[in-house]
Amino acid sequence: MDSKRVRELTLMPSGDFLRQASSMADRHPESSIDASPKPPLREVDFFSAGSVSRNTFTFDDEGDDPEIKMSNRRSIALSNPRVSDQYPTEGEAKSGMSKVRLLEAELERLQEENRKVRSMLDHVSRNHSSLQTQLLLAMQKQAHQAHLRDQEVKNSSCLNKPAQHFMDLRPMDGNDPPVSDEKVTLDASVSPTGMEALSKGSNHCITPRKFPRSPIDDHVSETSGPRKAKDDQPEPPFRKARVSVRARSEAPMISDGCHWRKYGQKMAKGNPCPRAYYRCTMAAACPVRKQVQRSPEDRNMLLTTYEGNHNHPLPPAAAAMANTTSAAAAMLLSGSTATKEGPASYNSAVQFPSSIPFASTMATLSATAPFPTITLDLTGTPRSPVHTLPRAATLQLPPSPSPPTFPFPLHGNPHLLGLGLGHAKYSADISSHHPKLPSLPSMLPGQQRQPQVTLIETVTAAIASDPNFTAALAAAVSTVISAPQGDPGGSNGGNENLSIAGIKPTVLPGSPQPPQSCTAFSTNL
DNA sequence: CGTTTTTGACCCGCGC
DNA sequence: GCGCGGGTCAAAAACG
Numbered sequence: 405m406d407s408k409r410v411r412e413l414t415l416m417p418s419g420d421f422l423r424q425a426s427s428m429a430d431r432h433p434e435s436s437i438d439a440s441p442k443p444p445l446r447e448v449d450f451f452s453a454g455s456v457s458r459n460t461f462t463f464d465d466e467g468d469d470p471e472i473k474m475s476n477r478r479s480i481a482l483s484n485p486r487v488s489d490q491y492p493t494e495g496e497a498k499s500g501m502s503k504v505r506l507l508e509a510e511l512e513r514l515q516e517e518n519r520k521v522r523s524m525l526d527h528v529s530r531n532h533s534s535l536q537t538q539l540l541l542a543m544q545k546q547a548h549q550a551h552l553r554d555q556e557v558k559n560s561s562c563l564n565k566p567a568q569h570f571m572d573l574r575p576m577d578g579n580d581p582p583v584s585d586e587k588v589t590l591d592a593s594v595s596p597t598g599m600e601a602l603s604k605g606s607n608h609c610i611t612p613r614k615f616p617r618s619p620i621d622d623h624v625s626e627t628s629g630p631r632k633a634k635d636d637q638p639e640p641p642f643r644k645a646r647v648s649v650r651a652r653s654e655a656p657m658i659s660d661g662c663h664w665r666k667y668g669q670k671m672a673k674g675n676p677c678p679r680a681y682y683r684c685t686m687a688a689a690c691p692v693r694k695q696v697q698r699s700p701e702d703r704n705m706l707l708t709t710y711e712g713n714h715n716h717p718l719p720p721a722a723a724a725m726a727n728t729t730s731a732a733a734a735m736l737l738s739g740s741t742a743t744k745e746g747p748a749s750y751n752s753a754v755q756f757p758s759s760i761p762f763a764s765t766m767a768t769l770s771a772t773a774p775f776p777t778i779t780l781d782l783t784g785t786p787r788s789p790v791h792t793l794p795r796a797a798t799l800q801l802p803p804s805p806s807p808p809t810f811p812f813p814l815h816g817n818p819h820l821l822g823l824g825l826g827h828a829k830y831s832a833d834i835s836s837h838h839p840k841l842p843s844l845p846s847m848l849p850g851q852q853r854q855p856q857v858t859l860i861e862t863v864t865a866a867i868a869s870d871p872n873f874t875a876a877l878a879a880a881v882s883t884v885i886s887a888p889q890g891d892p893g894g895s896n897g898g899n900e901n902l903s904i905a906g907i908k909p910t911v912l913p914g915s916p917q918p919p920q921s922c923t924a925f926s927t928n929l
Numbered sequence: 930c931g932t933t934t935t936t937g938a939c940c941c942g943c944g945c
Numbered sequence: 946g947c948g949c950g951g952g953t954c955a956a957a958a959a960c961g
Contacts, residue, residue, distance in 0.1 A: 666934060668953055681952070685933095695952095 648709040648779040657696050658708055661722025662686055664694065675700045687716035707779075 664682035684692040692712035699705035
């Protein structure tokens with residue numbers, strides 16, 4: 405027996421093991437979910453029926469490869485190194501019954517592990533539901549409190565302000581300078597699924613006042629008539645938040661699992677790299693759009709901004725990151741919970757709830773953006789001046805210079821509303837436009853740019869480093885479970901593969917890509 | 930030949 | 946009112 409080969413076969417990432425375990429549990433719920441020790445039927449048939457023959461299973465080192473045969477029947481057994489470690493020795497090779505007993509014992513052990521994993525999943529699910537409920541309650545409470553605070557602070561000037569400002573992240577006074585030092589620190593606990601309710605709620609929390617024209621609005625007008633008709637339509641009560649993703653990639657666009665069609669490209673002021681505009685083409689009338697721009701400072705830095713909500717089901721590949729972005733946007737939209745800080749206070753980075761599995765640590769939010777904006781920082785690089793970015797919230801992951809190819813649907817739930825792209829602003833722009841803004845220290849001083857590592861490592865690190873690991877685990881596992889073996893529906897352009905918590909990398913079909921690489925995302929101020 | 934990309938023109942909001 | 950900049954449209958070109 406080739407021990408090396410066995411080790412290769414058995415050294416399976418825990419994520420794969422989880423996936424297979426989950427998959428097995430799904431296929432054999434009677435054996436893997438139930439607490440009963442009854443083994444899976446196939447194992448029972450295989451081992452207890454005395455059918456261990458040379459054709460189906462052999463421990464002869466010189467004969468058929470038992471590992472391969474086993475893997476054909478039950479790869480999960482191979483996923484555990486101990487299986488191979490307990491393969492019969494030379495002297496036991498002829499003793500089939502002892503091997504059977506050995507394997508039966510191992511099988512029982514694996515079943516026990518299976519039950520434990522299932523139990524953990526159940527536990528995580530319960531925690532998830534509980535957190536979601538708590539989140540909603542907390543947000544309602546905080547929104548009310550924020551409203552009261554606003555009423556107190558701006559009672560004199562906002563007497564006639566509509567209740568739309570309930571959770572408005574932006575200054576209520578339209579005369580506020582375009583760039584304010586005012587920041588908002590979020591300290592919310594948001595669960596991924598809570599995002600749905602949050603997003604819905606966001607429709608009532610974000611005021612459209614003074615917001616630039618929204619692409620979504622355009623979409624409405626496009627589908628219902630000429631743009632001019634827009635004036636006749638009541639403007640949506642609230643504008644969309646935006647979610648930006650900072651990622652390091654040489655690819656022109658990160659792969660997020662959706663199909664995108666490029667509909668425009670513009671040279672943005674202050675950035676030699678053009679900004680590309682994409683529209684989701686997975687559904688005829690999907691209003692989701694995104695912008696992709698490369699940073700002028702670091703051409704490997706891509707900033708992708710999503711806006712709008714998918715009105716169609718998302719493929720599993722696209723759903724993997726949906727919760728992350730949704731939760732981030734929800735958090736952003738829950739700005740009513742924020743506490744405003746003075747201009748000199750730059751420690752606005754806060755712990756983001758672990759319910760954002762792919763962005764686990766830091767977050768900053770500025771209250772002055774025309775669009776509520778949140779940035780998921782997947783670069784792991786001590787972001788320069790994102791802090792100086794007015795109007796931007798930022799999530800920062802542990803170092804992840806990896807190619808940002810990952811399933812990244814903005815909204816996993818078509819019902820989610822109120823998410824959007826972020827307005828990022830080139831640091832150069834910021835400094836030029838707002839020279840008074842002092843430089844901010846790196847959000848994560850300990851973080852340094854690292855050599856190329858895979859995104860899975862980054863994500864894994866993010867999850868592992870998360871104090872609330874269970875939530876992250878739940879998200880990862882749910883992703884694994886829901887993800888088909890092949891490329892589900894992915895489609896975006898990135899050429900890089902992504903592995904998350906054991907998810908095998910999937911190569912997504914090419915998607916529209918900007919002719920030029922543009923990485924940084926510019927935020928509209 | 931259908932789809933996607935390119936790219937100049939156009940629209941719109943905003944500031945002066 | 947004008948200019949600027951961001952965003953979108955749409956015809957032509959490119960692509961598979």
